[in-house]
Amino acid sequence: MRDHYSPGEFEAKWRERWEAAKAFRTREEPGRPKFYGLDFFPYPSGAGLSVGHCRNYVPTDVLCRMKFMQGYNVLHPMGFDAFGLPAENEAIKRKTHPAPMIDEYAGTYERQMKLIGVSYDWERSFKSSDPDYYRWTQWMFTLLHQRGLAYRKLAEVNWCPKDKTALANEEVVGGLCERCGTPVEKRAIPQWFFRITEYAQRLIDGLDTVDWPEGIKQMQRNWIGRSEGVEFTMAVEVEPGAEVGDDGDEGLSVRESPLEVRVFTTRVDTVFGVTFCVVAPEHPVVKRVLGRAGQERREAVEAYVASAKRLSDTDRQAEGREKTGVFLGAHAVNPLTDERIPIYVADYVLMGYGTGAIMAVPGHDQRDFDFAKAHGVEVRTVIAPAGAETPTGPDADRAFEAKDGVLVNSGAYSGMPVAEAQRALGEWFEQNELGERKVNYKLRDWLISRQRYWGCPIPVCYSAEGDEMLIPVDQLPVELPKVESYEPGDDGSSPLAGIPEFVNCTTPEGTLGRRETDTMGGFACSSWYFLRFCDPHNPDQAWDPGRVAYWMPVDAYVGGAEHAVMHLLYARFWTKVLYDAGLVPVEEPFQRLMNQGQVLGHTPYRQAREGETLGVGEDGVLVSFAEAAALPEGEVTWRWVRMSKSKGNVVTPDEAVAQFGADSLRLYELFVAPFEADVQWSNEGMNGTSRFLSRVFRLVSDLHGVYDPAWRSRIGGEELSERARALRRVTHKLVKKATEDIERFAFNTYVSAMMETLNAYNDLRKGSEPDARERLAWSEALESLVLVLSPGAPHSADEMWEGLGHEGFTYHADWPAYDAEIARDETVTVAVQVNGKLRDTVEVAADASQADLEAAALASAKVQAFIDGKQVRKVIVVPGKLVNVVVG
RNA sequence: GCCCGGUUGGCGGAACGGUAGACGCAGCGGACUUAAAAUCCGUUGGCCGCAAGGUCGUGUGGGUUCGAGUCCCACACCGGGCACCA
CATH class of the missing domain: 3.10.20.590 (Ubiquitin-like (UB roll))
Incomplete structure (x- = not known):
């Protein structure tokens, strides 16, 4: 029997046997509990996997393998998020087509995942670009549309005037086109949205029912951004003495509705401190007031509005930017005090949130304070700090924003604590029908349209009159045409718009029609793939409800924290819609979520030379390992940076497996640090896990002669020696700890427990040879150690299992049970x-x-x-x- | 600015409020070897001491406790997320 770990001699053999035996085919036997373990849907990049990706897949694999050995039916699938911008851009760069390119890349991923022995059921695999899959992505669009959750409206895209193409947000860097450096403009075109805002509250509430890292939940809550306040109306009076008339083309007939502005505030308690109002430059009241304004005023305001429009979002929201704005030439009336206050137009108020207009309280809001100081507006104190009687006067250099205070200078409300005043004033507005309490969310609807080729076509067409019609479900999929050229059109339209055979179609009503040529952004495809995995090849429906009811929810969802918000929020939204439609029995798709830490590579930089300019946020120039070695020592600084192809600091699983073996790599991935912690990768560590495996082989090899497969039925019969009892105690402690550690994602201590146990066994076998009674305890020890090792180092475990005389795989053996009584110390x-x-x-x-x-x-x-x-x-x-x- | 994490030997890390540093890497000493590699045995927080032992020690400063790496308060530094959302 093998007495050391020689991965080159046996690991590949076991992978071939697993494959030949279809060992990891999903089991769906009745009467067993189920376990759904899932990794984030990866985009298969051309660089292949690094040991960083393995840090995601290996731990999930260990958990799934243990669950299977414990008797669960385990669903552990893998597929590829193939559609989307990265694939398309890469294909353009390589002058190839995304479809075969993605097939090749996915093939590499699959080969590497098999190389490290991950137990995926590949028969369930698919790519989101498969027509059999995106057919049902389109069906999802249809479902959302039918439920009133998909709609079209004018929305701005980033437009590069040189490349004549729409850009995704991630392609705009510092307001410039990522590829050519031209300043990006805004263009409004009709685009599709999903009404995720309708689910804002439920998306917050659902977080209380799932077992996720608290930080991720908090990020989602912040992203949704619920705030409670009061919305009310203020009458608007145009500045007395302004030249009236001269408002030309607008005509007099549109002036029927009263001139007023609606504002939202979370601090209705400060309403006595309002000294001005601000409206966003895009606010409709601006045009109406200007219609009555004199020429000078009109020109000033219009100039401001135009300059605000020219600014990019990033410039407009740049840090520390001074508060700009102009007087609109009109006043609003504070409904509580009847006071007339000036209205300004300023770009620090955003049209997209609340009503696009605010009541400004410079005494108690820092932004309003900054504006008031810059424009000479009065600052009024209406809240005094609780207890300490040091009211923040107008002379202060900051607004007093704290909420633990008492109202002052607030008429009948003076003396009231903030919370009470908020309630009382909210009621006052409602009773007087001047406003009402309201909840606002920062969350915006989900923009789904992409003016790109490589995505799931939106299953809509338009009649000659422009009416939108869904493509009937039985005509799906709307297939992405196979074309030579798919680069974006130079009028901002999707490449699909230039393909007459695609665009021209017959509407469901039989008339001549025109297809929607935008495709869906990649997040659509990854928002339901976990459901398809339950029933991946169903030709008649997206899934059989019974299969989804059986497997859902995902019991352990594992991936990087970089998807904390978008992907997880969208997937939760779709699941809730499907729940409402009665198609999925759970409201939350992912019961437990875990984020693995990043793997950082040691990366050399040198200082910038004269004349070299560094990118934003960089303070050194990336150099290759070869360059670093050639430079004088003092000129190179080493940093730990996330492994990526562009940084040249990647260690691939292929290299690691070739040098140290798959099981060493797996154990090191587990052992190197706690699951959630970032790690600084060094290959040296695999010496340790490799050595450990050799020591296990030696122990099993030395003692396999004493191994009695029937130990279980015989061990209870006789009185055990002290050494035998100690042996059993060590064994049962290991089983207990390994079981608990894997369950709680403490994979590093799972591995160290095995190492400790091995050391204890080696101590226990010093001295005399095992006597007859100790043989049974040794049999239990060897068997348990091999089985406990199996999820972490499956090749080695199977090799030793065979060495002990067993047939088949440890994967199909029962996970050892422990007896707390035997594990107890004497x-x-x-x-x-x-x-x-x-x-x-x-x-x-x-x-x-x-x-x-x-x-x-x-x-x-x-x-x-x-x-x-x-x-x-x-x-x-x-x-x-x-x-x-x-x-x- | 706000919200999350984090800070323990040369390094990665372990530790239900109860023996800090498990386990491993690297190092050092030894065995085996003609030699090296591999392997095995031993050793490894600082300071004082021949030793027994003592003493200090988990980013900083306070506090709670019989007892704090762990709980509370304040602060510093590092990493991540959000950021004019009224």
């Missing part, structure tokens, strides 16, 4: 402290009474030396742990 070492400082340890029976413990502690000579001459005031006894003698 004696324990108890710490003895004097005044909290460790002075001695004593060995006592595990079940020693408190009195016995106290007596044993006080009997210690070392302890006596510290007690000597002092009075014992108290003795604290923690059974099984310590005794603390308090003297003084």
Whole structure:
């Protein structure tokens, strides 16, 4: 039998056997519990996998393998998020077509995933670009549309005037086109949206029902951005003495509705402190007021509005930017005080949130304060800090924004605490029908349209009159045409718009029609793939409801924290819609979510030379390892940076497996750090796991002669020696710890527990050869160790399993059970402290009474030396742990 | 600015409020070897000490407790997310 770990000699053999035997085909036997373990849907990049990706896949694999051995039906699938911009851009760059390119890349991923022995059921695999898959993505669009959750409206795209193409947000860097550096403009075109805002509250509430990292939940809550406040209306009066008339083309007939502005505030308690109003440059009231304004005023305001429009979003929201704005030439009336206050147009108010207009309270809002100081507006104090009577006066250099305060200068409300005043004033507005309490969300509807080729076509067509019609479900999929050229059109339209055979179609009503030529953004495809995995090849429907009811929700969803918001929010939204439609029995798709830490590579940089300019946020120039080696030592600085092809710091699983073996790599991925922690990768660590595996092989090889496969039925029969009892204790402790550690994602301590156990076994086999009674305990030990090792190092476990005379795979063996009684220590070492400082340890029976413990502690000579001459005031006894003698 | 994480030997890390540093890497000493690699055994937080032992020690400063890496308060530094959302 093999006595050391020689991966080159047996790992590939086991992978071939697993494949030939279809060992990882999903089991769906009745009567078993189910477990759905899922990794994030990867985009297969051309660089292939790095050891960083393995940090995601190996731990999930360990958990799934253990669950299977524990008797669960396990669903552990893998597929590819193939549609989308990265694939399209890469294909353009490589002058090839995305479809075959993605097939090739996905093939590489699959080969590498198999190389590291991950137990995916490849029969369930698919790519989101498969027509059999995106057919149902289109069906999802149809469902959303039918439920009133998909709509079209004018929306701006980033437009590069040189490349004549629409750009995704990630292609705009610092307001410039990523590829050619031209300043990006805005263009409004009709685009499709999903009404995720309708689910905002439920998306918040659902977070309380799932087992996710608290930080991720908080990020989602922040993203949704719920805030409670009051929305009310203020009458608008155009500045007296302004030239009236001269408002030309608008005509007089549109002036029927009263001139007013609606504002939203979360601080209705500060309404007595309002000294001005601000409306966004895009606010409709601007045009109406200007219609009545004099020429000078009109020109000034129009110039401001035009300049605001020219600014990119990033410039407009640049940090520390001063508050600009102009007086609109009109006043609003505070409904509570009847006071007339000036209205300004300023771009620090956003049209997209709330009503696009605010009541400004410079005394108690820093932004309003900054604006008031810059434009000479009055600052009024209406909240005084609770307790400390140091009201923040107008002279202060900051607004007083805290909410633990009391109202002042607020008429009948003076003296009221903030929270109470908010309630009272909210009621006042409602009773007087001037406004109402309202909840606003920062969350915006989900823009789904992409003016790109490589995506799922939107299943809509338009009649000659422009009416939109859904393509009937039985005519799906609307297939993406196979074309030579798919680069974006130079009029901002999708490449599909230039393909007459695609565009021209017959509408469901039989008339001549025109297809929608935008495709869906990639997040659509990844928002339901976890459902398709339950029933991946169903030709008649997206899934059989029974299959989804069986497997959902995902029990463990594992991936990087970079998808904390978007993907997880969209997938939750779709699941809730499907729940409402009665198609999925769960409201939350992912019961438990885990984020693995990043793997960082050691990366060399050098200082910039004269004339070199560095990118934003960079303070050194990336160099290759070869360049770094050639440079003088002082000129190179090494940093830990996330592994990526562009940084040249990638270690691939292929290299690691070739040098150290797949099982060493797997164990090192688990052992190197806690699952959630970032790690600084070094290949050296695999020496340790490789050595460990060799030591296991040696132990099993040395002792396989004593192995009795029937140990289980015979071990209870005889009285065991002390050494045999110790052996069993070590074994049962290992099984207990490994089971618990894997369950709680503590894979690093799962591995170290095996190492400790191995050390203990080696200590226990020193001295005499095992006698007949110890043979049974050794049999249990060898078998348990191999099985516990199996999820982490499956090739080696199977090799040893075979060496012990078994047929088949450890994957199909039962996960060992542990007996808490056998695992229990017979004696324990108890710490003895004097005044909290460790002075001695004593060995006592595990079940020693408190009195016995106290007596044993006080009997210690070392302890006596510290007690000597002092009075014992108290003795604290923690059974099984310590005794603390308090003297003084 | 706000919201999350994090800070423990040369390094990665372990530790239900109860013996800080498990396990491993690297190093050092030894065995085996003609030699090296591999392997095996031992050793490895700082300071004082021949030793026994003592003493300090988990980013900083306070606090709670018989007892704090762990709980509370304040602060510093590092990483991530959000950021004019009224």
